[in-house]
Amino acid sequence: MKEELFVSGRAIPNIDPYLNIWHWSIPVYLFLGGLAAGLLFFAGLYSILGKEKEMPTTVKWATFLAPAALVIGLLCLFIDLKHKLYFWQLYTTIRLQSPMSWGAWVLMLITPLSFLWAGSYVRELKPSWKWTFPLLNKVEVWVAAHRKGLAWAMVILSVILGIYTGILLSAFNARPLWNTSLLGPLFLVSGLSSGVATILWMSKNHAERVLLSKIDLILIGIELFLIIHLFMGFLASNAVQVEAAQLFLGGEFTVFFWVFVVILGLVFPAILEILELRGIKIPVVIPALMVLIGGLIFRFIMVEAGQITRYLY
Amino acid sequence: MATKEIQDRSRTYLNPYAAGIWLGLVLLMTFYITGRGLGASGSIKTAVASTVNTIAPKHAQQSHYLSQFITADENPMNNWLTFEVIGVLAGALISGALAGRLKLKVEHSPNITSQRRLVFATLGGLAFGIGSQFGRGCTSGAALSGMASLAAGGFIAMLSIFGAAYAFAYFFRKNWI
Secondary structure (H helix, E strand, C coil), rough: CCCCCCCCCCCCCCCCCCCCCCCCHHHHHHHHHHHHHHHHHHHHHHCCCCCCCCCCHHCCCHHHHHHHHHHHHHHHHHHHHHCCHHHHHHHHHHCCCCCCHHHEEEEEEHHHHHHHHHHCCCHCCCCCCCCCCHHHHHHHHHHHHHHHHHHHHHHHHHHHHHHHHHHHHHHCCCCCCCCCCHHHHHHHHHHHHHHHHHHHHHHHCCHHHHHHHHHHHHHHHHHHHHHHHHHHHHHCCCCHHHHHHHHCCCCCCHHHHHHHHHHHHHHHHHHHHHHHCCCCCCCCCCHHHHHHHHHHHHHHHHHHHHCCCCCCC | HHHHHHHHCCCCCCCHHHHHHHHHHHHHHHHHHHCCCCCHHHHHHHHHHHHHHHHHHHHHHHHHHHHCCCCHHHHHHHHCCHHHHHHHHHHHHHHHHHHCCCCCCCCCCCCCCCCHHHHHHHHHHHHHHHHHHHHCCCHHHHHHHHHHCHHHHHEEEEHHHHHHHHHHHHHHHHHHC
């Protein structure tokens, strides 16, 4: 291992004056983590509410994507690690004040849970399916018997997962753009919206789609509200945060953020969903895909822009 | 809104004269808001320039034509026309949905196949794209916006585009009638 010794806090390659250490894998992970949180939250919620029959895609079929999203997301995190073989050390401790520790443990719990949940519906999707190991039949019976409890666990863990994707950044207090407590709720709502958009895309049940469209509209409304408050907070704060906000209000991220995230990723899909609720035929793939792409671009922008905001001038 | 009502409207189009007035008002608003006119071919031009500049930057910088649109500090795509075209697509989508015409299909005369229509549309589009660069603009940028500002070039562009279309329509008429 090559060791580096810093004798000054200034002019450190890739750290000062600008952070340049997080690349594509982090925003992709944040997106997939949020997406999985959204899928599992609504699956758990509607299972608790006893709506398996009315909302089959939400409770059953869309959850098949969650384990895949989590595994690919974790792979992205792993790729980002400098010392890959030390990752297990996260699991030698529990630190309540560290978002990294919360994330590591939540992922450790929710990933197997998502496999159990989706796995328990495989036979319903494909009745001829036979588990290779007899033990898995027992697991399937156990999951079915404890579904309510597991659904509660899934709802709670998915909220923690969704919030943590934002807190991971906001706990980084040396970067003014990230250092706001609104980032946690904003990433959670954005993740829930991505999840709803995915379920909406997959669902063939009219009643389910109408309900999901309404939920998505509410989530988009909350997201816009949080974005406005995020900028109000920055502009009412100290000079470094005002400067961080300027990146989006005339600076280099202005166009990308307002055109691709806010207009094409939130407002426009919301208009299409409103039209669809009023009975006008719109292929659901268009608003769903726009919400998903908007969510992905949002995370890329936040990670990228956050790294170039700083305290020292 | 009842679906049947929308289907009934799917074959009714806006009165062309009313549409012309609307288009004129859109142009007026464009001048008022952005300080310049509408355009369509310009966004394709910058898309081509930035694509070539990304894939083969040396070639783009050596090319007399493409190098005009490439500057070191700014992305050529960061241009009002790019966003105008995104807006056109978004608006067309809503308009098509409201009229009940939002489906994937190739519109063509019953006398020809979809394939023939697509081939001719592509060839025509290519020819028009090249022509618009010789003429420094297309129907929107040169003719419409140019004439609105009473530029002589705008009137010449309009007469040339529609004059040439009249002259050549005879040879391609079988594709439609």
